[in-house]
Amino acid sequence: MKKLVVVFLVLVSINTFSQKFEGLAETPPLGWNSWNTFATDINEELVKGIADKFIELGLKDAGYEYIVLDDGWMAKERDANGNLIADPVKFPNGMKALADYIHSKGLKFGIYNCAGSKTCGGYPGSRGFEYQDARLYASWDVDYLKYDWCNTEKLNAEGAYMTMRDALKKAGRPIVFSICEWGDNEPWKWAKDVGHAWRVTGDIINCWDCEIGHGSWSSRGVWKIINLREDIRKFAGPGHWNDYDMMEVGNGMTDAEDRSHFAMWSMLASPLIMGNDLRTASKETVKTLANKEVIAVNQDKLGIQGFRFSNENNFEIWLKPLEKDAWAMTFVNMSDETKSIDFDWIKHGFGDDLNGKWVDLKQQKFSIRDLYNHKNLGDTSSNLKAEIGSHDVLMIKMVKK
Ligand code: GLA
Numbered sequence: 270m271k272k273l274v275v276v277f278l279v280l281v282s283i284n285t286f287s288q289k290f291e292g293l294a295e296t297p298p299l300g301w302n303s304w305n306t307f308a309t310d311i312n313e314e315l316v317k318g319i320a321d322k323f324i325e326l327g328l329k330d331a332g333y334e335y336i337v338l339d340d341g342w343m344a345k346e347r348d349a350n351g352n353l354i355a356d357p358v359k360f361p362n363g364m365k366a367l368a369d370y371i372h373s374k375g376l377k378f379g380i381y382n383c384a385g386s387k388t389c390g391g392y393p394g395s396r397g398f399e400y401q402d403a404r405l406y407a408s409w410d411v412d413y414l415k416y417d418w419c420n421t422e423k424l425n426a427e428g429a430y431m432t433m434r435d436a437l438k439k440a441g442r443p444i445v446f447s448i449c450e451w452g453d454n455e456p457w458k459w460a461k462d463v464g465h466a467w468r469v470t471g472d473i474i475n476c477w478d479c480e481i482g483h484g485s486w487s488s489r490g491v492w493k494i495i496n497l498r499e500d501i502r503k504f505a506g507p508g509h510w511n512d513y514d515m516m517e518v519g520n521g522m523t524d525a526e527d528r529s530h531f532a533m534w535s536m537l538a539s540p541l542i543m544g545n546d547l548r549t550a551s552k553e554t555v556k557t558l559a560n561k562e563v564i565a566v567n568q569d570k571l572g573i574q575g576f577r578f579s580n581e582n583n584f585e586i587w588l589k590p591l592e593k594d595a596w597a598m599t600f601v602n603m604s605d606e607t608k609s610i611d612f613d614w615i616k617h618g619f620g621d622d623l624n625g626k627w628v629d630l631k632q633q634k635f636s637i638r639d640l641y642n643h644k645n646l647g648d649t650s651s652n653l654k655a656e657i658g659s660h661d662v663l664m665i666k667m668v669k670k
Contacts, residue, residue, distance in 0.1 A: 289462060297572075299564070301547065305475075307546075340390040380413070469497075491517070524553045524557070
C-alpha cells in the first residue's frame with residue numbers, strides 16, 4: 270500500500286511539473302516582434318511606441334496582443350548572482366517597468382532567449398540557467414518566451430526544450446512557449462506537449478520567392494517557406510501551432526504580395542506576428558494587417574491548418590475548413606500579370622480527407638464573401654469570376670446556405 274502511495278505521489282508530481290501550460294494559444298498567437306526590422310537595435314522608447322501604435326492603429330482591436338522583444342535586450346554579461354540583466358542603456362527602467370507599460374495598455378509582453386550558451390546575437394543564453402531565468406521572467410510578468418537554438422553544440426533539442434518548459438511551469442506564471450529551432454529536428458513530431466508553437470524553417474526574408482544561402486542555413490521568402498513545409502499540417506491544432514515565422518508585411522514587398530503573404534499565414538494557422546515598424550507603416554500595410562475578416566480565418570476555433578487544393582495555370586488555390594461547416598478559400602495569382610479566374614464549383618467539388626470534411630456542391634450551396642474587399646459575391650450556384658492582379662489574392666469565406 271505504501272509503495273502504491275509513493276508511486277501515486279511521484280506520478281502526481283511528474284504530472285504537475287513536467288507539462289506545458291495548457292489553455293494558452295488556443296488560437297494562433299497574434300502580436301509583434303522586433304527582429305525582422307530592428308535586429309538588436311531595440312530600446313524602451315521603440316517598444317513603448319509600438320505598444321501605443323497597437324491601440325492607435327486598431328491592431329489591438331483587431332486581436333493583436335503580444336509585443337515580443339527579440340535578441341539584444343540583455344546586457345552582455347549576467348550579474349554577480351547569475352541573473353540576466355536588461356541592457357541599461359537600451360532599457361534604463363528595466364524589464365518589469367516595460368512589462369507594466371505594455372500591460373497597462375491591455376497587451377501582453379514577450380521576451381527572447383536561447384537554449385544554447387549564447388543567443389544568436391552573442392548575448393547570455395539560458396543553458397544551465399533555465400530555472401533561474403524562468404523565475405526571473407515570471408517575476409517580470411512576462412507572458413511569452415521565444416526560445417532559440419544557437420550555440421547548442423550537441424544538445425538534444427527535445428530535451429533542451431523540455432527543460433525550459435519544465436522551468437517555466439515550475440516558475441508558475443502561464444507563459445506561451447514559442448520554440449524556435451528552425452525545424453531542424455522536426456519539432457512538429459515531438460513538441461505538441463512541449464511548446465505552444467514551433468518554427469518550421471530558418472529565418473524569413475522580405476521577398477516573394479527567393480532564397481539566400483548563409484552556408485549552413487538559408488533565409489527564405491514567403492513561397493520558399495510555404496513549399497518547404499507542405500506535409501506538416503496534421504501536427505498543428507489548438508495550443509500547438511506550426512510557426513511559419515514572423516511576417517514581412519510592410520517590409521518591402523508590394524502591397525499585393527503583402528496581402529497574399531498575410532492571407533497565406535492566415536490559411537496556414539500560423540502565429541501572426543508582425544515584423545514591421547508600426548510607427549511608420551503605410552495605410553495599405555495597416556489595412557492588410559488589421560483586416561478582421563482575414564484574421565478570423567487564422568483564429569478559427571477549429572484550429573485546422575489549411576492545405577493546397579491545386580496549383581494550376583499560375584494559380585495557387587488553398588482551402589481551410591472553418592467552424593460551422595464554413596470554408597476559407599484563397600486564390601493567389603503567381604504570375605507576373607493580371608489574370609482572370611472562372612471557377613466552376615460543380616466541376617471542382619472539394620473536401621479535406623485529413624479531417625473527414627467533404628462538400629458536395631451539387632447538393633449544397635454556399636454564399637461567398639470576399640474578405641479583402643468586404644463584399645458578398647453571390648453563391649456557388651454560378652461560377653466564381655474575378656480578375657486578380659499579379660501576386661495578389663482573392664480570399665473568400667464560404668458559408669452554408
Ligand atoms: C535566429 C532566429 C530569429 C531571431 C534571431 C536573433 O536567427 O531564427 O528569428 O530570433 O535568431 O538573433
